[in-house]
Amino acid sequence: MQIALLGGSGDIGEGIGLRIARDTSHDVVIGSRRREKAEDAAASYRNTLAPNADDSRIVGASNETAASEGDFVIVCVPPRYVLDTVQAVRSDLKDDTVVVSPCVRMSRNETGFHYQSSEVGSVAEEISDVLPDQVPVVGAFQNLAAGALTDLDRDLDLDVVVTGDDDESKQKVTALLEGIEGLGTCDAGALANSREVESLTPLLINLSMNNSDLHDLGVKFR
C-alpha cells in the first residue's frame, strides 16, 4: 500500500516515514508544498536507511499528488496549517483513503507546554469536519516523539492509541502500526476521544524537559 505523509519533510514525517519504510512492505510518499523539497527529503530518508542503495520505496511529491496516491494519508503538519492543508487536497483523495491525524495543538510559555483544545474538541475532529462524511479519519501517533522514531537504534516498546468512528479504518491503521517494530496499539474508541489522547502529549514533553533521564517519551499501557 501507499502511505502518504503530507508535510512529510518535517520531524514527525521523517520518523514515521523511516519506520514504515524500514519495517513494513508499504511504499512511502513524502508530501510537501514544494515537490523539490519532498524529493530532497525522500532522498535523504532513503540514504539514512540504505546509503547508496537503489530503493524507490520512498519518493517525494507535492502534497496534492501524495494525497491522490495514498491509501493512508497522514497529516504531518503543525496544527495551525492542518485545515488549509487538508482542504487543499480533499478533492484529490481516493475513494477508500483513510486520513490519519498525529496532530496535537499546544502552546508553550515559561512553565512548559500546555494542551490547547478547540471548540470542536481535537485536531482529529477538526480534520474530519472539513472532509466529506464518507472519508474516515483516525487519530494515531500523537504520543510518539519524532526523536524516538528517527533514532532507528532505539527499541520503541511503546503503544499507539487509536481513535476513530469507523471500525474498518481503525483496523487498517492498527495493522499498519503493528507492522512497525516495537509498536503496540490500544483502541480508545470514538474520534471524539482524540482530545484525551492529544492532551497527553504536552505532559510527555514536560516530563522529558524536567527529567534528565526521560527523553522522547511515549506511552505504554500493556
Ligand SMILES: NC(=O)c1ccc[n+]([C@@H]2O[C@H](COP(=O)([O-])OP(=O)(O)OC[C@H]3O[C@@H](n4cnc5c(N)ncnc54)[C@H](OP(=O)(O)O)[C@@H]3O)[C@@H](O)[C@H]2O)c1
Ligand atoms: N514532532 C513531534 O515529535 C510530534 C510528535 C507527535 C505529533 N506531532 C504532530 O505532528 C504534526 C507535525 O509536527 P512536526 O514537528 O513534524 O512539524 P514541523 O517539522 O514543524 O513541520 C512539518 C511540515 O509542515 C509543513 N509546513 C510548515 N509550514 C506550513 C504551512 N504554512 N502550510 C502547510 N504546511 C506547512 C512543512 O512541510 P513543507 O514545507 O515541505 O510543505 C514542514 O516540513 C503536528 O501537528 C504535531 O502536533 C509531532
